[in-house]
Amino acid sequence: MSGSELLRKGERLHSRIQKRKYLILTLPLVLLLILYPLFEGSFAGTIFLKLLSTATLITAVYAVSDRRRPLCIALILAVPAIGTGWAILVYTSAGFVLAQSVSSMLLYAFTTVMIIRSIIRGRLTDDMIFGAISVYLLMGITWATAYMAIEGSEISAFVINHGNGPENLPAFSDFLYFSFITLTTVGYGDITPLTAAARSLAYLEAVSGTLFMAVFIARLIGALASHQEDTGDKN
Template structure:
């Protein structure tokens, strides 16, 4: 009974959704010093809100803590020291937590019964987290193998610019808009782009079909 009472909180995923939207807006301005600071604060808020969304399960919460601490520590250590060797480590820990967060939320939503505002917010969060997961993978690929992507504009310099461009590229791919101003060059980049362009519409179709199916069956 105590768990079900917690599940009815309407703001369960609202804060995570809000922080994800703020991060999306802030990432476009991360090319300046102030913008980079704001983007780091927004990214940290996403990690903390993602952690808060796991409170319904103590085991998930414990695993989340184990992943969250190094993700936050390496992100801010890199921000202050700007050591190139720390970049892939910071990206990797953020990726691990984001993948875990998205997977945990997806399983929680799938196990719920009738759809509520809470589960709808959660589904939107999972969809946006998918975009950030792919963005982090693209960033890791570009850092470890520079030149994995071609740009019609000036080539980004520094992690902040790479992050800004590849978050944009990831969501353009996830939504199948495909403006073409950033192009994958290497086989891994092409394969990951293809996978994301399939996963995005498929998730939306399956999620909406599930909501409609449950609604009509009741």
């Protein structure tokens, strides 16, 4: 097989994967949310979660790889996020934890904004539905990393009744839980933000979750109405 044939096959494969890029992003996000509380704590579990987190960050980069500039920005954010994430296994310092939280938060937030922009401007497809799902999951994970950064920079920014960390200290799974409870505006009250920064993040997340649902539903209804009009014109 010649090099040109291999190149053409690679381009066709890339084109097919690009059409399912949001589905590819959604899968590790769902696994991360399901498995993080179960594997957090043990060393083997931590290694597995680091691999899964790395896969999530890589798929986040790939989700915005259709244009050069967003891809470059995502790569710049992904390198420190992945590097500091693995460095924490060797150097468990507060600085590395804070750097990993901030860099991951920026990458997730950037990916979220790019996907929302694609959903609003693009044609509604099956993969766009997965894009909307991934945006909602990314929002929860982005705010969770922000809470982790706040907790790392401010002592006792949250009151947590029973933390999943050693000696009932807060762990990332606690902030994942709090983030999605806040995003869905359920608010059980077992985790309470104390500082001004933590409280500001909490209510901003609640507002962003509500706004996203309103915008996405409006976009979906508009796309369905447009599709019905096009179908009626053809008939």
